[in-house]
Amino acid sequence: MKMEHVPGTRKGTVVLYALSTCGWCAKTKALLKEIGVDHSFVYVDLLPEDELEEALQEVERFNPHGSFPTLVIDNRKVIVGFREQEIREALR
Amino acid sequence: MIAPGITDAEIDARHRQLGRDAEEGGYHLNPDVAFTRNLVRGLLVNEQRYGYMACPCRIAAGKKEEDLDIICPCDYRDPDLNEHGACYCALYVSSDVIAGNLPVGSIPERRPPRVERKAARMSRSTGGSIKTAYPVWRCRVCGYLCAMENPPLVCPICKAKQDRFERFL
Numbered sequence A: 001m002k003m004e005h006v007p008g009t010r011k012g013t014v015v016l017y018a019l020s021t022c023g024w025c026a027k028t029k030a031l032l033k034e035i036g037v038d039h040s041f042v043y044v045d046l047l048p049e050d051e052l053e054e055a056l057q058e059v060e061r062f063n064p065h066g067s068f069p070t071l072v073i074d075n076r077k078v079i080v081g082f083r084e085q086e087i088r089e090a091l092r
Numbered sequence B: 001m002i003a004p005g006i007t008d009a010e011i012d013a014r015h016r017q018l019g020r021d022a023e024e025g026g027y028h029l030n031p032d033v034a035f036t037r038n039l040v041r042g043l044l045v046n047e048q049r050y051g052y053m054a055c056p057c058r059i060a061a062g063k064k065e066e067d068l069d070i071i072c073p074c075d076y077r078d079p080d081l082n083e084h085g086a087c088y089c090a091l092y093v094s095s096d097v098i099a100g101n102l103p104v105g106s107i108p109e110r111r112p113p114r115v116e117r118k119a120a121r122m123s124r125s126t127g128g129s130i131k132t133a134y135p136v137w138r139c140r141v142c143g144y145l146c147a148m149e150n151p152p153l154v155c156p157i158c159k160a161k162q163d164r165f166e167r168f169l
């Protein structure tokens, strides 16, 4: 699955699973940019069918609801939804 | 790139129409115009992509039977308005939010996970366990009930289409 890389200050491996149509995803993406943290993101809704299923299973592993945005830091810390304070603190 | 072929004029027109329909039904769109326009764009993208206005903040299966519960307005809008003052996407907000007494934020997902939805589809009860002269149908969007051979083509209360009705009795 191809992710887009956004360069910035490294605070571990930061991955954002998002939808291109979703308002809270857009806010989360903008927040990561504002913080200036190095991260990767993928718009799951724009993936071809086989990759989409793979991505969904990946999201569900971190967040059983399979909802968006799902932010994963270092494969461990998972933040679901646009939780501004939580995201800022985790990436401090 | 994200919304090929969707113009500002189309977004404005749909925004106005949704706003009118909302107010007529006693609902309100989020007054944050930029945020709301972005969601309306998402609805139009999904309409183009899937043929129906799947929720912009959820991943659609692309098969209508599996996405019925998330065709906007989704089955979860009213319970979320009651509990959080906004729907999951925050396209619709409550009058408390409009009055400025309640902030809008990202809320937990009420839609069950995929595995649970699949199990529910397999065991969906067809209703009819109580004997009535007519079957009773329930609109999953607004809760309207009617006793008729078939549900109406369009919900007379919220204008949801016939396929949003479920057998209630």
Ligand code: SF4
Binding pocket: B039, B054, B055, B056, B057, B070, B071, B072, B073, B074, B075, B076, B077, B087, B088, B089, B090, B091, B092
């Ligand atoms: S969460 Fe809001 S925008 Fe999304 S489908 Fe439900 S009512 Fe529509």
